[in-house]
Amino acid sequence: MKTLAPVAIAFISGIILVVSFFFNESTTFVGGLSEEILVWVTIVGGFTLLLGVVSITRVNLAAVRARKENWVYRLITLISIFAMAIPSVFPSSWSPLFGRQTGSIYDWLFVTMDMPMMATMFATLSFYIASAAYRAFRARNAEATLLLVTAVLVMLWRVPIGEAFLNLFPGHIPQLINEYVMNGVNLAVQRGIIIGAALGAAAMSLRIILGIERTYMGRG
Amino acid sequence: MIVFSAAILWYTRMARQGKSLFLRKIPGLNAVEEAVGRATEMGRPVLFIPGIQELDEIQTIAGISILGRVAKITAQYETPLMVPVRYPLVLAAGQEVVEQSYIEMGKGDSYDQDMVRYVAGEQFAFTANVNGYMMREKPATNIYMGAFFAESLLLAETGNAAGSIQIAGTAQPEQLPFFIAACDYTLMGEELYAASAYLSHEPVMLGGLKGQDLLKMIITILIIVGVILVSLGFGDTFISWFNAV
Numbered sequence: 098m099k100t101l102a103p104v105a106i107a108f109i110s111g112i113i114l115v116v117s118f119f120f121n122e123s124t125t126f127v128g129g130l131s132e133e134i135l136v137w138v139t140i141v142g143g144f145t146l147l148l149g150v151v152s153i154t155r156v157n158l159a160a161v162r163a164r165k166e167n168w169v170y171r172l173i174t175l176i177s178i179f180a181m182a183i184p185s186v187f188p189s190s191w192s193p194l195f196g197r198q199t200g201s202i203y204d205w206l207f208v209t210m211d212m213p214m215m216a217t218m219f220a221t222l223s224f225y226i227a228s229a230a231y232r233a234f235r236a237r238n239a240e241a242t243l244l245l246v247t248a249v250l251v252m253l254w255r256v257p258i259g260e261a262f263l264n265l266f267p268g269h270i271p272q273l274i275n276e277y278v279m280n281g282v283n284l285a286v287q288r289g290i291i292i293g294a295a296l297g298a299a300a301m302s303l304r305i306i307l308g309i310e311r312t313y314m315g316r317g
Numbered sequence: 318m319i320v321f322s323a324a325i326l327w328y329t330r331m332a333r334q335g336k337s338l339f340l341r342k343i344p345g346l347n348a349v350e351e352a353v354g355r356a357t358e359m360g361r362p363v364l365f366i367p368g369i370q371e372l373d374e375i376q377t378i379a380g381i382s383i384l385g386r387v388a389k390i391t392a393q394y395e396t397p398l399m400v401p402v403r404y405p406l407v408l409a410a411g412q413e414v415v416e417q418s419y420i421e422m423g424k425g426d427s428y429d430q431d432m433v434r435y436v437a438g439e440q441f442a443f444t445a446n447v448n449g450y451m452m453r454e455k456p457a458t459n460i461y462m463g464a465f466f467a468e469s470l471l472l473a474e475t476g477n478a479a480g481s482i483q484i485a486g487t488a489q490p491e492q493l494p495f496f497i498a499a500c501d502y503t504l505m506g507e508e509l510y511a512a513s514a515y516l517s518h519e520p521v522m523l524g525g526l527k528g529q530d531l532l533k534m535i536i537t538i539l540i541i542v543g544v545i546l547v548s549l550g551f552g553d554t555f556i557s558w559f560n561a562v
Contacts, residue, residue, distance in 0.1 A: 138373065142371075142405075142406055145404075145405035145406045145408075145409055146405050147405075148405040148408055148409055148435070149404070149405035149408060149435035149438070150435075152405075152408055152431075152434050152435040153434070153435050153436070153437075155431070156431050156434050166453075167453075211439070211442075214441070214442070214445075215439060215440075215441040215442070218441035218444055218445055218468075218471070219441060219467065221471065222467060222470060222471060225470050225471055225474040225475075226470060228474060229470060229473075229474055229495065229498045229499050230498070232498065232499075233497075233498035287490045290488075290490045290493070290505060290506045291490055291506075292533070292536060293505075293506045293507040293533065294488035294490075294506035294507055294509075294510070296321075296507060296529050296532060296533055296536075297488070297506060297507030297508075297509070297510030297511060297529060298375045298376075298488065298510060299321065299529075300321075300325060300510065300525055300526070300528065300529040301375055301378070301379060301510040301513075302375060303321075303322060303325055303525070304325075304514075304522065304525050305378065309329065309521055309522065309525065310382065310513065310514075310522065312381075312382035312385045312386070312414070312513050312517070313378045313381045313382050313385075313410060313414065314410075314413065314414070
């Protein structure tokens with residue numbers, strides 16, 4: 098039963114979602130079943146939010162109690178979680194500081210701390226791209242040299258000064274090369290990968306629905 | 318859909334009958350056990366990230382399936398395993414999978430539920446936490462299997478700076494170049510979905526892979542035929558065949 102029940106639920110849910118795709122969801126019962134299942138998924142997912150909070154609290158609280166290395170940062174993590182969560186749960190009618198509207202504690206913490214920190218992390222991506230490009234675009238052999246030249250042309254075409262420089266060459270050759278690389282070679286390869294990935298996803302989905310693949314449940 | 322399903326079921330039936338099926342080698346998957354062995358020798362942990370999407374994303378399910386295989390290896394070698402996740406549902410699935418793997422290897426006492434831990438719900442908060450872990454703990458092996466977005470290069474470059482051997486797999490075409498540039502092995506697209514079947518060596522699952530390959534061959538032939546017909550001016554006729562179907 099412990100093995101059969103999850104497989105049966107996966108099979109029934111999967112078949113319903115596949116079949117309902119071919120029916121009108123607003124006018125047929127079968128079509129509307131998929132919407133019902135997705136609502137149930139959202140409800141079940143809501144219960145699991147508590148698991149996440151318990152997990153992060155337990156791990157960090159244990160480290161704080163044991164005064165492990167960098168325990169102060171873990172304490173800040175715990176304080177931050179509850180400082181944002183608790184005021185946002187209370188109704189805004191009790192106080193303008195409660196809830197999640199503009200002017201609330203939650204909104205202030207999100208706008209002044211969360212968003213700048215996320216933007217900072219995103220900004221560091223540019224430096225990581227530079228270091229990855231430095232390692233990847235080395236002219237070790239003929240293919241790597243071709244990659245280097247192509248990458249330089251494409252990157253130059255993406256910045257105004259580069260585009261102005263390339264336009265000095267007669268015949269729009271750099272533009273043609275850039276368009277051929279991006280709209281021809283690159284697009285073709287991406288579509289090939291997408292086709293392969295889509296087939297792989299469909300095959301895996303079929304294996305899961307039919308109960309052949311059960312490794313995601315912890316049963317090989 | 319019918320042809321696809323029939324192909325998979327046909328090859329699965331052939332596999333059940335004991336017929337041997339050829340599969341090409343996937344270097345990234347062959348390197349998993351070696352990478353975990355490296356971590357064991359160095360006395361450092363293995364970091365596994367099953368993507369940053371929810372459990373309803375098929376790539377995450379593929380990642381969790383691979384996690385089960387990797388957990389069996391870490392259980393066998395008694396190597397510390399760390400699995401940070403971004404969603405509570407993935408946390409629940411990951412804990413179940415890792416626990417079951419440790420029990421199957423007879424190392425149920427070594428299992429710690431905090432091996433799989435919820436880190437953060439925000440994309441870059443998750444990334445910052447994992448990067449900090451990499452720089453502090455210096456895991457010997459990083460395995461990224463699932464759906465990734467802008468944080469892919471942040472994770473891979475930080476892992477590179479920490480001196481880890483890195484194996485990545487994703488079906489996001491935009492992130493593949495970053496993983497290829499920064500990781501030692503990369504599984505591209507369908508190789509991620511094939512990984513679970515490939516690592517299991519179970520004939521039934523390998524049969525599914527062969528069925529999938531048959532359909533890819535059919536699609537490739539149709540593409541070539543379509544290109545030739547369109548070049549010769551019969552594109553409308555070719556397209557009308559599919560409209561009729």
